[in-house]
Structures are given as C-alpha cells and as structure tokens.
Amino acid sequence: MKAALFTAFRAPITVEEVPDPACPRDGAVVRVMACGVCRSDHHAWTGLDPDVEAPHVAGHEFAGLVEETGPDCRRWQKGDRVTAPFILACGECGDCRGGDPTVCNHQHVVGFSGWGAFAERLAVPHADFNLVRLPDALGHAEAAGMGCRVTTSFRALVDRARVMPGEWVAVHGCGGVGLAAIMIAAAIGARAVAIDINPDALAMARALGAELTLDARGVGDVGQAVRDLTGGGAHVSLDGLGVTETFHNSVRSLRKLGRHVQIGMPLGKHASPSVPLLESVYSRQISILGTRGIAASRFGALLALIEAGRLDVAKLITRRIGLDEVGAAIAAMDGYAGVGITVADRIP
C-alpha cells in the first residue's frame, strides 16, 4: 500500500510503498478514505512526542471503510463506514470496563505508538470495542475532521467540565481544538469567549458561535480581561495550546469555583508549569482537570448533535488535500499554518 512516511525526525515526508498491515484476530483493516492533519502529527514528525519512533507513518484522525475483519471480530463487516478514537483501548481491563478507556494501561495510540492513517490501510485492534459506525449523512472528510479535535473538545466540555447552559466558557487558543470547543459550547447553550493573537482565528471563532472575542496582543493581564468581559470570570476555561502562558491565562480567567481543562498537550519546556496553588486552587477553589481523547462509547452523543443539525463539522474544514501533500502540510506547522482544519481526503 501507499503511505506518507518519514524515515527520521524532520526528514521529508514522502509517499512510499510499504507492506499492508496484518489484520488482528479480533480486529479489522480499514481502507482509509480521509485523515485529518493535526498539530499532534507535527509533534510526531519533530520527535517531540515521546511515543514516536522513526521510521513512522503519522495520522490519527481517520474515517474509512472496513475492508477485512479477523475471525474474532463480530460487529463489523466489509464495507461498513467507520471511525475510531485515536486512543485504541483493550476493552477488557478495569478502566475499559468501567467506561474509561482513555486511561487504559494497554492502549495503542494510532499514529504515535504505532503507524497511523496517512496510508491506504490501517489495522484496528479490538475492533468490536474501538470502531464507531458513521451516520450515512456524515461524509468521510467531515468524520475525519471530527477526530481528534472535535471529540477531544466534546469530552473536555461535556464529560470533564460538565458545562451547563448559560455558563461562560473561555477558550485560550483558537486552533482546531479551540474552534471545535467554541462550536460545541455554542451547541450546548453555553457562552463562549475566544482568546487568540490571530485576528483570522478570532473571526472564525465568532463565525462558529463565540459570543465575545479577545485579541490577546497588547493585553497585559489576559485572565483579568476575561474576568472583566464575563462579569467575574469564566465558569470553565480551556487551554487549547499546551503552553505555559495560556495555561496561566486560563486559570486566571476563571471565576471562583471555576473549572480549568487542559486540552493542549504540554510538551518540552511547557511540561511542568508552576501552579498557583494558594491563590487559585485553595482560595478560589478552582478545579484543574485533564482530558485526553474520548471513549468510543461517547461518540454516540456527539454524533447525535451532528445528526440533529446542532453542529456542522464541515465548517471547521478549511482545506482538503491529497496524501502527497500531507508532508508539506505538517512541515508548514513549523510556522503559522492557517486557520481551521486540513483534511487529506484524496488517499490513492
């Protein structure tokens, strides 16, 4: 099969002929029809993500068709339209059985701990547990554009922060995951305030449902500015970047008893920021929540919002490319790579 491969960190990503994946006994091989391009792929390519070893094929936001199933796979048949969370879990351990597969100790992370979906085919282990059926109305590109950023934001707001209608949600960083969070906040009746330093991202945030926007350039105290805008602070605030400055801004922008959710992956020098324990966590009783991925079982609630017309994922997709353009799209993330989500939907 063809796959977009790099042989060393930061080496050019080129489309090469590689062996087809073997089908696991309880798994499926999916013919990839579309795969989103994400900043996490850039982390994989640069070697910043500790799970990745070169040579490597990235890509974790896929949708496609079941092409083959193993003898122990019962739920799926050739031709079924599917996606999956990027954290593929074992389905058997206590965490999985308890409904928390995103913390499964036996997890396989598509495009990180193994080769990913910038390829014609992808093997998915434990397919009965991990694969998700796509509604007929949702196209492959839109489904690929949904994961991981829309799914991660959905879990952050609905499952982790338990956002209520009418609450203020501050979104620090309006990349793909931040814009997705704004759409979801609006869809569930919350009031979103978008914070970024890029006017184009803020314009898109407003178009996707942000009630207020704040251009953080030249603002001395972003947290205080959000508190002023929201009459005392956001109920929930997200760091969509994983950068020390946006983490601190997010925590500072909360009202008393507010909930911070860490969505962006804090890597390198941002891995261990100081935490304002006395001022925020103790005195103002703020919660600091982590989130990563989503359970396959929670796609149903998200897909229901999409099917009901409350959430139009297509609005997030600003660029569609071929597999041969994936390398350039990932390399472009060294700098400013444009607003919205890029999806590769021409896989040979």
Ligand SMILES: [Zn+2]
């Ligand atoms: Zn498990």
Ligand SMILES: [Zn+2]
């Ligand atoms: Zn992603």
